[in-house]
Amino acid sequence: MNNDNTGLILWFTGLSGAGKTTTARALLEPLRASGARVELLDGDELRSIISRGLGFSREDRLENIRRIIYISKLLARNGVIVMVSAITPYREMRELARRELPGFVEVFVDCPLSECERRDVKGLYAKARKAEIPHFTGIGDPYELPEHPDIVIRTHTQDVESNVSMLLDYISLRLERSDAV
Numbered sequence: 001m002n003n004d005n006t007g008l009i010l011w012f013t014g015l016s017g018a019g020k021t022t023t024a025r026a027l028l029e030p031l032r033a034s035g036a037r038v039e040l041l042d043g044d045e046l047r048s049i050i051s052r053g054l055g056f057s058r059e060d061r062l063e064n065i066r067r068i069i070y071i072s073k074l075l076a077r078n079g080v081i082v083m084v085s086a087i088t089p090y091r092e093m094r095e096l097a098r099r100e101l102p103g104f105v106e107v108f109v110d111c112p113l114s115e116c117e118r119r120d121v122k123g124l125y126a127k128a129r130k131a132e133i134p135h136f137t138g139i140g141d142p143y144e145l146p147e148h149p150d151i152v153i154r155t156h157t158q159d160v161e162s163n164v165s166m167l168l169d170y171i172s173l174r175l176e177r178s179d180a181v
Contacts, residue, residue: 043086
């Protein structure tokens with residue numbers, strides 16, 4: 001993989017606990033080993049840094065995504081492969097990212113709610129079920145399934161290595177096509 005200005009932005013979307021960040025982190029090493037410049041923008045980390053003070057209303061969530069889009073655009077235009085791990089629950093948010101980011105790749109991290117709840121080490125789903133966390137995606141707020149994701153990974157039926165391999169194949173093909181243009 002090359003270091004050219006690829007503009008590639010892999011946007012991992014899915015429920016909390018689906019495996020978005022786990023998969024993205026596992027993808028970092030082989031991409032960096034190939035010589036690619038790559039950055040991971042984790043939604044949880046960004047909320048505590050650039051989106052501090054925003055809540056979880058639809059409007060605040062959209063503002064959070066706008067900020068992530070802005071940072072992604074800056075990185076991508078400088079030749080960095082950007083991986084965004086953010087729930088991004090509404091289709092309108094993902095469509096905004098697709099419109100704003102020419103190299104946008106929607107990666108749907110498909111995992112059933114029951115499995116996400118089982119994996120939940122922080123106990124967030126249990127709190128949401130007790131109404132202690134309002135607007136929690138999948139419980140008090142909807143997650144609108146992607147209609148046409150560019151790639152789907154299933155973390156409940158495939159291991160991390162298989163998903164990373166699938167993503168690397170996708171990235172290689174995508175970069176080959178952009179080099180041919």
